[in-house]
Amino acid sequence: MEITRRRLLSALSAAGLLAVVPAAPAGAAAAAGDTARLLANTVALFAGTEASNARPETAAKLAAVEKTARANLKAMDDAGEGELFAGLVLGTDEANLNTAYRRLYETALVTRTPGAPADLYGDAAVQRRVIDALVWLHERYYGDQSKGYYGNWFHWEIGISQHISRTLVLLADQVRAQRPELIATYLASMDAYLRNGKNGDVDLDSRFHTGANLADITTNRILQGAVMAEGGDARIGKALTDQLTVFVTVDPYDLRHGVTDGHYADGSFIQHGSVAYTGSYGKGLLTRVVQTLLILAGTGYAHGEELVPTVYGWVRDGFAPLIFEGWMMEIVKGRAVARTDSGYTDVAVVVEAVVDLSSLASGAAATALKSYVKHIGATSRTPLDPSRFVSPLSIVRHADIAADASVPPADLNPAARSVAFNAMDKTVHRRPGYAFALARSSDRISKYEYMNGENLLPWFQGEGAHYLYLAGQDQTQAYGVDYFTTVSPYGLAGVTAPVEQRRTVPELYGKPYYDNPGHPLHFTSSSESQNTYVYFPRGTNGWSGGAVLGAYGAAGLVQSSDVAYRDREILPADFVVYRGATATKSWFLLDDEIVVLAADVGDAAGRAVTTAVDARIAAPDDRITLTGARRGGRPWTGPGTAALRWLRYVNATRHTAVGYVFLDTPPVRVALDRVTRSRRVVRTANPDTAVTRAVLGVTVDGPAGAEPASLAYALVPNATEEQLRAHRHGRPLAVLSNTARLQAVTHRGLGLTAANSFTRGRHETGDLRVEGPASVLVRREGRGGARGTTTVAVSDPTMARDTVTLLLRGRTLRTVAADPGIRVTPARGGTRIEVDTHHAYGRSFTVTLRG
Incomplete structure (x- = not known):
């Protein structure tokens, strides 16, 4: 193998992983044995074993594998001329080609899944159909390099290769016996499609080969090496060496290959150079590295036990603060906030990885991970469904943890915790009854992420938008896709925005990106200019951060326009830019209150501005009440506009309440509107499903041409009227x-x-x-x-x-x-x-x- 001690020590010393020294197999026989073990581990990971699949807990998983495979086989039976699967048009849509390869993997999987029906498990005819389909797809839609690589690069370099590689592993013996040339043919094509790499391999200097993307690519290449007739050992070794770089903690003052993607010392995770992404790409990276450790277990390719403490640190310091009662917080999901999958679905992916990681850990770390799995299960408002785990082995491990009376449920978070994820401009503040999440941005971190028609209304999501999660509530009723669908993008909780009407990228340019390849900045779908000015623009002020003292915190932000507005003179004439409002804001994070101060709230262009003190959604039939007191002390019931001392919002149906103490604030507009919109307004691929919500808006309006204003108020989670009345001038x-x-x-x-x-x-x-x-x-x-x-x-x-x-x-x-x-x-x-x-x-x- 090409992994040397010096090379690994150099690569990993920054993370303190000095003991990670993969041992090269001693000779051809040892290498063959390690490859065979790797293949067996991979099949077991995805298909399960005789023992795991005999367990009753895996029955639903096996039924789902069978159902999917039978549906795929029927679609192949019903296919018309020029089709592999009925209704799946190929040749112009790379997503459809990706789907075709995924369906072949799913069909191959059932033939290697112990416990599947006899007409599918081990069935040579089904396996032959999959192999013939691989040949057919390569001849018609994949093998011609001059016709391929249209659309999204991810499908060509990662997604399709993942399905092909797994399928080849599942059917390795059958492919070698029936079409021995097919493996080499596909490997050559997969290498050729790795166009953002170098010479058909990973390029650590490429902005496409970082973080979760790098983990995906290298895991694919490890599997590819395992099925190669010769030279596979070198491919596996190189892929593993490349993947080990994702374990290194990013040092912003000593970047390796110029890469800012990855995990930081404060628990932050960044992908795409400047996007806070723990809840999407981060969970993908976590899944992939844990899977890789599992498939390499017992081989000479890695000593994974030395890597486990690093991954455990990611879970403890990076993921756990962002998970509240089984829900992944919105502030770290990028464009995925507009998808219909819920925060509970996101956390289920993390739980599977934690379950598997606990099997690799030992001692106190293993116990802590198992306890955390139990804690999430006990506190999540939506029951976890292990049958949706990728691996039957994970289902069994989860069942064993749940049944282990010696493992108590325990959070990895202390009951009271304040976390400054300053490397990714995010803040989390937790108490037993609530969690507060704050999205900041700066000239280092993007204001939002939009891409591929996802997250169409994103403009203010990094402008101090906050999310106040209340204990005991089903968060799908409070946040998730329906929050972004029904709350105005200009009225997201915590946001100061100009009063104007912005247009989405597809509305502006007629496609999901700005296209102008002839301009000196070279705008194409995945160009650096597209990233900088369209997909995830940064702000233009560097003041964004805060301090933590024990369980208390302070955070702040100087709001700014984004880089597109700053660089408008060098951008094409038809490129639309928007100017932001001005505000200097602080959040002081206490026990019962989150105190918010805002100064210089206004607009240099003289536009009217609005500041959303809060925005909350509820089911349309929930019983909502609004009570409050005017500054003079007289009682107030809304909606309406008034100079208030305090306000209390109660959802009696959900048993939740939020209070607002106005310390020094102009008159407040309180609205409770019934809003109906389609989920497609935030993501073009969402079903055209209309959702109706009762939307609370607590807003301070600044008229056009007014002098900059200041605001001071406190959010009081789970407030009673007595708590709110107890607040007097200067007390507490x-x-x-x-x-x-x-x-x-x-x-x-x-x-x-x-x-x-x-x-x-x-x-x-x-x-x-x-x-x-x-x-x-x-x-x-x-x-x-x-x-x-x-x-x-x-x-x-x-x-x-x-x-x-x-x-x-x-x-x-x-x-x-x-x-x-x-x-x-x-x-x-x-x-x-x-x-x-x-x-x-x-x-x-x-x-x-x-x-």
């Missing part, structure tokens, strides 16, 4: 500053002060002075804070500063504990704290003081 919350330079609040009950400074220079608030820009939290505990413990957390949200300095006024404090890079010194009037933030990439630094 007080706004210390709300300008475009400095935003700060204090909570007397918690002894907590939190501040975001957005500009250079000194910023003073109370007994805190900050040399901005920075994000800071200060908590004083014990003896009223006078001589007790003071804990401080500091972050650089711009990710561009070498040092952040602050002064705590009052008596001089001494250091009890401090993160590396913090210097504490006495200063006139207080205690000076200097934090080395060079190359910290938004990480929080914490120091504990006493005085």
